[in-house]
Amino acid sequence: MPLSSKGNDTAMQKKLRVAVLGAGTIARLVLEHAREGVLPGIEFVALSGRSAASRGASLGREFSLPYVVGRDALLEHKPDAVLEAASHEAVREHLVALLDAGVAVVVMSAGALADDALRRAGERAAARSGALLHVPSGGIGGLDALKAACTAGVDDVSIEVAKPPAAWKGIAYVEALGVDLDGLTKSLTLFEGPAREGVPHFPQNVNIAAVLSMAGIGMDRTRLAVVADPSLTRNTHTIRVTGRTGRFSIVLENVPTPDNPKTSWLACHSALAALRSLGATTRYGG
Numbered sequence: 256m257p258l259s260s261k262g263n264d265t266a267m268q269k270k271l272r273v274a275v276l277g278a279g280t281i282a283r284l285v286l287e288h289a290r291e292g293v294l295p296g297i298e299f300v301a302l303s304g305r306s307a308a309s310r311g312a313s314l315g316r317e318f319s320l321p322y323v324v325g326r327d328a329l330l331e332h333k334p335d336a337v338l339e340a341a342s343h344e345a346v347r348e349h350l351v352a353l354l355d356a357g358v359a360v361v362v363m364s365a366g367a368l369a370d371d372a373l374r375r376a377g378e379r380a381a382a383r384s385g386a387l388l389h390v391p392s393g394g395i396g397g398l399d400a401l402k403a404a405c406t407a408g409v410d411d412v413s414i415e416v417a418k419p420p421a422a423w424k425g426i427a428y429v430e431a432l433g434v435d436l437d438g439l440t441k442s443l444t445l446f447e448g449p450a451r452e453g454v455p456h457f458p459q460n461v462n463i464a465a466v467l468s469m470a471g472i473g474m475d476r477t478r479l480a481v482v483a484d485p486s487l488t489r490n491t492h493t494i495r496v497t498g499r500t501g502r503f504s505i506v507l508e509n510v511p512t513p514d515n516p517k518t519s520w521l522a523c524h525s526a527l528a529a530l531r532s533l534g535a536t537t538r539y540g541g
Contacts, residue, residue, distance in 0.1 A: 270298040271533055274334035276349065277341030278304055278311030280512050281363060284523045285338065285530060286318045297530055301332040304341075326352060334358055336387075336533055338526060343367035343458050350388075354380035359387040361529050363522075366462040369454045369474055391529040394522035395463045395492050397505040398470045399540050405471055409498035412471045414450075416461050417442070417482035417491045422516040428456035434483070442484035453479040459517045463492060471496070490519045 275282045282302065289299055302320045304311030315322030323329050326349055329337070336359035339345055346367035353360050354377060368374040368390065381388040392398050401412070420436035423429045429436070429445055446453045450464045451474035461481060468477040484491075489508040496503050509519030532538065 270296055272300045272333060272335045273297050273530065273533075274301040274303060274329055274332060274337045275299065276303050276329070276337055276339045276345055277363075278302060278309060278314045279340060280515055280518060281338075281340035281523045281526045282311075282314065285340075285527055286314070286320070288527055290318065293527070294530060297533075300334055301329055303329045330356060330358070336361065336530075338530065339363055340526060347373060350377045351380045354384055354386045354388060357384045357386050359389065359533065361389045361391065361526065361533075363391065363393070363526055364458075364462060365390045365393065365465045365469070366454045366458055368469060369451055369465050371474075374469070387533070389529060389533075390466055390469065391525040393463045393466055393525050394490065394509050394519040395467060395494060395505075395507060397494055397496070397503070398466070400503060401467070401471045401496055404496060404498045404500045404503075407499040409472050409496060411478070411495070411497045412467065412476065413478040413480070413495045414464050414467050415480040415482060415491075415493040416457075416464065417484045417487060417493070418460070418511075419487050419490075419516065420483045420485055422460065422490065422511065423457075423481075423483050426457060426460070429483075436483060439483060439485045442482050442486070444480055444482050446479065446481040448479065450474045450477040450479040453481060457481060459515075463522070467494065490516075 288294060299320055301323055302311050302315045303323050307324060312322045337353055338361045340363045343364050343366055346362055346364050350360055377388050420439050423445060424436055446456060450468045454461055454465050464479045468474040471477060490511050492507045494505045509521045512518050512520055
């Protein structure tokens with residue numbers, strides 16, 4: 256039965272059927288925790304990827320999950336919710352159709368929603384079907400305080416995303432700058448400007464800036480700075496908010512995942528927390 260943003264008592268009385276879109280670090284994390292019994296109210300029913308040759312096929316075998324290609328094949332397993340842990344492209348391709356089908360979607364690749372047309376289409380689809388569109392906080396915190404402050408009025412929101420140089424390798428925007436990341440001896444700002452402009456340049460690194468913007472004062476008014484810093488060993492995010500209720504600053508020093516320095520463990524575990532909250536009858540914070 257579809258998970259509804261309006262609440263559904265029947266759905267809470269049975270296990271939530273969840274499919275996973277993507278087969279990277281986040282997918283493995285949630286499946287490992289499910290196998291350990293950390294998600295007792297959830298039944299994983301399928302894993303989906305782009306092709307039969309995807310690494311998702313082997314991940315599916317490892318966790319005894321059907322591996323499918325394509326949205327129609329995914330929907331045949333009748334998920335109540337889909338955890339998107341794949342890419343901006345996957346969000347663009349599947350978000351609206353899944354919501355229209357009455358399936359809740361947890362979006363980890365939040366930067367895709369910097370596209371106003373896509374975000375609004377997703378919001379309209381969620382309103383039509385009653386299915387939940389949920390964007391977790393990822394590798395940052397303070398969104399509850401930000402949302403509360405916005406009810407009174409917020410003047411400025413900024414986020415600095417600073418990571419070791421290796422985290423910025425393989426990014427077209429950075430390569431076009433001609434930066435010798437291996438040769439850096441001091442911190443270097445790779446981008447500074449509105450989140451709307453910066454987020455698309457770093458599709459795997461600054462999804463958090465999109466989440467912060469959507470929870471707060473928007474993509475155009477939220478300021479983003481992207482920094483390569485050879486002195487860092489952790490992905491460090493500094494958030495500053497000023498408004499009528501006062502001001503606050505938050506600094507998070509996140510441990511990167513060992514196989515992908517672009518992603519923090521906290522971002523991965525936010526997916527786990529989001530799944531735990533689906534259909535919960537009690538909520539603290541927010």
